[in-house]
Each structure stands twice: as C-alpha cells, then as structure tokens.
Amino acid sequence: MIEQKTKQRHYTWTLVGLGAGLIAAIIISFMLGRYPVPPKELFGILLSKIFPIEPFWAERVETVLFNIRLPRILLACLVGCCLSTAGAAYQGVFQNPMAAPDILGASSGAAFGAALAIKLGAASRMITASAFLFSLITVSLVYFISLRAEGKRVIGLILSGIMISSLFTAGTSFIKLVADQSSELPAITYWLMGSLSGATKKDVTFVILPMALGLLPLFLLRWQINILTLGDDEAQTLGINNNLLRLIVIICSTLITAASVSDRCNYFRPVFGMIGWVGLVMPHLSRKLVGNNYIYLLPATMIFGAIFMLVVDNVSRNLLATEIPLGILTAFVGAPFFIYLITRRGDSF
Amino acid sequence: MSVIVENLSFAYDSRPVLDSVSFVAERGHFLSVLGANGVGKSTLFRCILGLLKGYRGSIWVEDQDVRHLSPREMAKRIAYIPQSHDPSFNYTVFDMVLMGTTGQVAAVSSPGKKQMALAEQAIERLGITALHNRGFNQISGGERQLTMIARALAQNAHVLILDEPTANLDFGNQIKVLSRIRSLAEEGYTVIQATHNPDQTFLFSDRILALKDGRVLASGSPSEIVSTDLMQTLYGVDIAVQSLYDDTVRVCIPKAAIQRPVR
Incomplete structure (x- = not known):
C-alpha cells in the first residue's frame, strides 16, 4: 500500500512538472518571434489584464501578443494535445503500440477529404466536415478490414492501415494532379504540409468545440481504456461493454484528429494540415514517464503533446527567415523515433 | 447450486460444437473439464461467461439465468482467468489486479480507495506482494497466473472460470497454482477449469466433466472418471491408469510408451 502511494505521488508530481513545463513553454513562446518581447513587457501586459497597470509598452506589442501570438500558441497546444491523445487512445483501443492517427489512415483520410473539398471549391466549414467524414471512413474501413483479415488482428490492423492509407494518399495525389495549377494546387500542397502561420482567434473558436467534444469523453x-488493451473477451468479463466503449473511443479520437488536421477558416490561409508522428511519439515518451496506466498516461500525453507542438512551432517560425512546415519538422523527430521503436530489443511497452 | 448448465447446445454457423451439455457445479467445488483439443471446452466457457450469446438451453449462475445479463452484472458473478498471454502493454502487477475491480465503479470513474484496498488484499492473499510494482510482462508464467487469480479475487465474484491455468507452466509452478486454486474452492469459491492433465484432476478436483464431440461423455468424482476405459475413449489412445498410494493418486500411462523396448 505504501509502495503504491509513493508511486502515485511520484506520477502526480510528474504531471505537475509537465504542467509547469507547459506554462514555461507558453511564456517563452510569447517572447519569441520576429518582434521579440522582453519579459518585463510581457508580464506587464499579462498582469494589466487583471490589475490596473499604467502601460509602459507600445500598443503595437499588445496587439502582436493577443492577436497574433496567443491564437497561434493556443492552436499549437490544442493540436499537439489532440494528436497525441488520439494516438494514445488508438493504441489502447486497438491493443497496438504502433497505432497512431497517421498509421490508421485517419490523417490521410482527412487530407483526402480536405483536398477533395478544396478541388470542389467548398467553403471552409465544408472542408473541415469533409475531412472529418473521410477520416471516419478510413478508420472504419481499416477497422472492419482488419476484423476480416487472416491471422493476427494486431498485424491485420497495421497492414490494412497501410493499404487504406496509401489508397487515400494516391487519391490525394490524383486530386493534386488534376487541380488547377495556379489556384488550387498551392492551397492543397501548402495545406498538406501543415502550418500554424496566420492563426487567428476565429481559428481557435472554430476548433475548440469539436476538440472539447472529443477530448472530454476520452479523459x-x-x-x-486500460481494460480494452486486454482484448475483447477479458474486457467483457471484467464488466465492460467493449463494443460500445470501443466505438466511443474511436469516434472521439477520429474527431480530434480530423479537427487537428483540417481546420481552415480562410480558404487562402491554410492552418494545420498533415502533422505526422506526434500521435505515435508523444504517447510513448509519456509511457516512459508515467507508465501505461491511462489514469496518468492520458493527462501526461495531453500536456506533453501540447509542449512538443509548441516547441516545434517555435522552431518552425524562428529558425529560418521563412516558416518551416510543421510536418517536415515532426517527421525529422518522428522517423528516427519509429526506427528506435521497431529495432529495440525486448518488449517493454 | 452455483452454476447449472441445462441442455446447452451451440453451433458456429451450421457446425455444431456443443450438443445438449448439462452439468452442475456446486459452491465450494473444484470442477475440471477434460476433453481432447477442439472438443468444445472453450466454447462451453465462452457461453457460460456470456461471450457467446446464440446458444440453446440455459445457464444459471447463483440462481440467476445469465442469458440477458449485462457484462457488468456478469462480472459481479463470474471471474475469468484466461490462458496466459502477453498483453500489448506492460502494466504493473498492481494495475493488472486493480483492473479486476472495474465492474464496481462507474464507467466514467476510476477505482478509488476501496478498490485499491481490495486489490491490495488479493495480492497479499496470493502471496505476491513482492511483485507489486513489477511489470506483468516481465514476471514468470507462474507469477502471471497468480496475478490473474488475484485479479479474479479483486473482482469479488464467487465463480472462477480458468482456461488451462497450468498450460505453459513448469511442474513446480503447476502444483503451486493448482494448490492455490484448490484452497480457494475450499474457501467457498466455485471453480471450473479446463485442463489436459487427468492425473492432476484426480489430485486436485472434486468433480470431473468429460467432454467428447461436444457431448458429456461422463461426469462424476475423479475416482469414477479417471479410469482406463474412459481415458482411452476420451483421448483415443491406449492408456493404462495405475493407482498408487492406496488410490490417493492415479497416473495415466500411454501404453505405447511402456511397450517400447528399454534403451
């Protein structure tokens, strides 16, 4: 009992530490950028929202902070949180450490749905809806094909994920091929690489509802979700309605994936796009920190994912004169990590 | 009468697997189900556990027809200890045992102090306190089986269903695990296990159910069932059953092995 309490306390403090890390990352993100904001001004501006402080800063700085940086920071946190939460949830529900939104085809389905909608000249909300719809279609296809696949279900899931993913990626490529070279193609291509540039408050309010709708039930x-990882028979005999639970978890995870991959308020201002690997890497790093129990794992993944995406976005907007698409940066981190996952010896997930 | 199965028949699509199986497992009894591979033992268990629904006949657990019970209601009555396997994720022994209490808390909630205490007691009862924080995937097969039994105890159900609990265990661990199960039966749990080891059923069980081709070939006390004729019919090979130590032990010996010249 004492051992258990010590461990719980340790995990709780790890979560507190992660939370503190997130706050620090947010503060640093506020200061970084083309117009660096010194700490004194930043805290002055932030505190002036609560206490009456005579402004000693230029009004322009406040505008930059609240209208440009704040939405972008919030979006980075939300996207990071959602993609990694979806990854952790998919891993549990499919009993597979390799499951992630990209591997299951949720991302490529969303990309296809969005590209199709852009090609058809749909308005921004329709692009999002189309992305969610196709995302759900791919995940369901992958799931049902894996149920019918010969041999081990876990392997069947990955294989059917690869298959459906490549099918939808091919579909996206085809749409790009037939897209208008001057207007549609740049929009699709840029969209698919993923970027948070030009995020506005409107973007935040646009995604926050679907994200909350997905995140809350998962939390x-x-x-x-722990019980689902044991497999259908065991889960049911432990008192779980496993079909219903799996359905809820899959819908919620797909919803937050699609919301992360697909929001655009303005046709010419692509927002997120394909940000790969986060959903695979962050849950595993969190497993290293707090173990496999979702009671601690899920909150840790949420915060860790937010921190990661914030750091990546800071690199994206500060490293070079031009913005680096997030998909490129996350792949630089994710691909080596994937190689590490599949080559390391011993089964210590 | 803890578990009553009456005229249970089950078919996968059109292939019949169980044909009018009837038996009773009494409270505090250790019932072993014997039978060749593919004879329907797993199907029988899956029906009793509520995992297969389209059966004919009826299954009563603690005076309740279980056909329409929800998984949560079932979990209060029957605990399942599956064959050992590697879970996808390496949970600690404590977390694994705590999962047994899931049916006691609301779906959107998680096990609290009471459930943790239950898990803790179950771990102590099985004598695996030292394994508390070890990873389930890193402990031995025997330890895993004890962990699974602890999980069943934490579940607070009084009927335990075990699918070949001693498969893949070394000889010492087989005896340790069976002795634990035996003492649980003596404490009042109703235990039903599938096994491929008739010698051990004679040593540890109160009742034996012999299945062949989806039917009950025989049922009764170990001394009635573990006999030369029955074992030969059950497994389809020539077997000599030898009685030792005033018939407190019986051993099944394959005749083909005796007739082989001594090397």
Whole structure:
C-alpha cells in the first residue's frame, strides 16, 4: 500500500512538472518571434489584464501578443494535445503500440477529404466536415478490414492501415494532379504540409468545440481504456461493454484528429494540415514517464503533446527567415523515433 | 447450486460444437473439464461467461439465468482467468489486479480507495506482494497466473472460470497454482477449469466433466472418471491408469510408451 502511494505521488508530481513545463513553454513562446518581447513587457501586459497597470509598452506589442501570438500558441497546444491523445487512445483501443492517427489512415483520410473539398471549391466549414467524414471512413474501413483479415488482428490492423492509407494518399495525389495549377494546387500542397502561420482567434473558436467534444469523453473514460488493451473477451468479463466503449473511443479520437488536421477558416490561409508522428511519439515518451496506466498516461500525453507542438512551432517560425512546415519538422523527430521503436530489443511497452 | 448448465447446445454457423451439455457445479467445488483439443471446452466457457450469446438451453449462475445479463452484472458473478498471454502493454502487477475491480465503479470513474484496498488484499492473499510494482510482462508464467487469480479475487465474484491455468507452466509452478486454486474452492469459491492433465484432476478436483464431440461423455468424482476405459475413449489412445498410494493418486500411462523396448 505504501509502495503504491509513493508511486502515485511520484506520477502526480510528474504531471505537475509537465504542467509547469507547459506554462514555461507558453511564456517563452510569447517572447519569441520576429518582434521579440522582453519579459518585463510581457508580464506587464499579462498582469494589466487583471490589475490596473499604467502601460509602459507600445500598443503595437499588445496587439502582436493577443492577436497574433496567443491564437497561434493556443492552436499549437490544442493540436499537439489532440494528436497525441488520439494516438494514445488508438493504441489502447486497438491493443497496438504502433497505432497512431497517421498509421490508421485517419490523417490521410482527412487530407483526402480536405483536398477533395478544396478541388470542389467548398467553403471552409465544408472542408473541415469533409475531412472529418473521410477520416471516419478510413478508420472504419481499416477497422472492419482488419476484423476480416487472416491471422493476427494486431498485424491485420497495421497492414490494412497501410493499404487504406496509401489508397487515400494516391487519391490525394490524383486530386493534386488534376487541380488547377495556379489556384488550387498551392492551397492543397501548402495545406498538406501543415502550418500554424496566420492563426487567428476565429481559428481557435472554430476548433475548440469539436476538440472539447472529443477530448472530454476520452479523459473521463481513461480508466476503461486500460481494460480494452486486454482484448475483447477479458474486457467483457471484467464488466465492460467493449463494443460500445470501443466505438466511443474511436469516434472521439477520429474527431480530434480530423479537427487537428483540417481546420481552415480562410480558404487562402491554410492552418494545420498533415502533422505526422506526434500521435505515435508523444504517447510513448509519456509511457516512459508515467507508465501505461491511462489514469496518468492520458493527462501526461495531453500536456506533453501540447509542449512538443509548441516547441516545434517555435522552431518552425524562428529558425529560418521563412516558416518551416510543421510536418517536415515532426517527421525529422518522428522517423528516427519509429526506427528506435521497431529495432529495440525486448518488449517493454 | 452455483452454476447449472441445462441442455446447452451451440453451433458456429451450421457446425455444431456443443450438443445438449448439462452439468452442475456446486459452491465450494473444484470442477475440471477434460476433453481432447477442439472438443468444445472453450466454447462451453465462452457461453457460460456470456461471450457467446446464440446458444440453446440455459445457464444459471447463483440462481440467476445469465442469458440477458449485462457484462457488468456478469462480472459481479463470474471471474475469468484466461490462458496466459502477453498483453500489448506492460502494466504493473498492481494495475493488472486493480483492473479486476472495474465492474464496481462507474464507467466514467476510476477505482478509488476501496478498490485499491481490495486489490491490495488479493495480492497479499496470493502471496505476491513482492511483485507489486513489477511489470506483468516481465514476471514468470507462474507469477502471471497468480496475478490473474488475484485479479479474479479483486473482482469479488464467487465463480472462477480458468482456461488451462497450468498450460505453459513448469511442474513446480503447476502444483503451486493448482494448490492455490484448490484452497480457494475450499474457501467457498466455485471453480471450473479446463485442463489436459487427468492425473492432476484426480489430485486436485472434486468433480470431473468429460467432454467428447461436444457431448458429456461422463461426469462424476475423479475416482469414477479417471479410469482406463474412459481415458482411452476420451483421448483415443491406449492408456493404462495405475493407482498408487492406496488410490490417493492415479497416473495415466500411454501404453505405447511402456511397450517400447528399454534403451
């Protein structure tokens, strides 16, 4: 009992530490950028929202902070949080350490849906809806094909994921091929690489509802996701309605994936796009920190994912004179990590 | 009467697997189900556990027809200890045992102090306190089986269903695990296990159910069932059953092995 309490306390403090890390990352992100904001001005501006402080800063700085940096920071956190939460949830529900939004085809389905909508000249909300719809279609296809696949279900899931993913990626390529070279193609291509540049408050309010709708049930059901990892028979005999639970978890995870991959308020201002690997890498790093129990794992993944995406976005907007698409940066981190995952010896997930 | 199975028949599509199986497992009894591979033992268990629904006949657990019970209601009555396997994720022994209490808390909630205490007691009862924080995937097969039994105890159900609990265990661990299960039966749990080891059923069980081709070939006490004729019919090879130590032990010996010249 004492051992257990010590461990719980340790994990709780790890979560507190991660939370503190997130706050620090947010503060640093506020200061970084083309117009660096010194700490004194930053805290002055932030505190002036609560206490009456005589402004000693230029009004322009406040505008930069609240209208440009704040939405972008919030979006980075939300996207990072959602993609890694979806990854952790998919891993549990499919009993597969390699499951992630990109591997299951959720991302490529969303990309296809969005590209199709752009090609058809749909308005921004329709692009999002189309992305979510196709994302759900791919995940369901992958799931049902894997149920019918010969041999091990876990392997079948990955294989059917690869297959469906490549099918939809090919579909996206075809749309690019037939897209208008001057207007549609740049929009699609840029969209697919993923970027948070030009994020506005409107973008935040646009995605926050679907994200909350997906994240909240996952957070509340996180103990039960543990049980799903044991397999159908065991889960049911432990008192779980496993079909219903799996359905809820898959829909919620796909919703937050699609919301992360697909929001655009303005046709010519692509927002997120394909940001790969986060959903695979962050849950595993969190497993290293707090173990496999979703009670701690899910919150840790949420915060860790947010921190990661914030750091990556800072690199994206500060490293070079031009913005580096996030998909490129996350792949630089993710691909080596994937190689590490599949080559390391011993099974210590 | 803890578990009553009446005229249970089950078919996968059109292939019949179980044909009018009836038996009773009494409270505090250790019932072993014997039978060749593919004879329907797993199907029988899956029906009792509520994992297969389209059966004919009826299954009563603690005076309740279980056909329409929800998984949560079932979990209060029956605990399942599956064959050992590698879970996808390496949970600690404590977390694994704690999962047994899932049916006691609301879906959107998680096990609290009471459930943790239950898990802790179950771990102590099985004598695996030292394994508390070890990874389930890193402990031995025997330790895993004890962990699974602890999980079943934490579940607070009084009927335990075990699918070949001693498969893949070394000889010492087989005896350790069976002795634990035996003492649980003596404490009042109803235990039903599938096994391929008739010698051990004679040593540890109260009742044996012999299945052949989806039917009950025989059922009764170990001394009635573990006999030369029955074992030969059950497994389809020539077997000599030898009685030792005033018939407190019986051993099944394959005749082909005796007739082989001594090397």
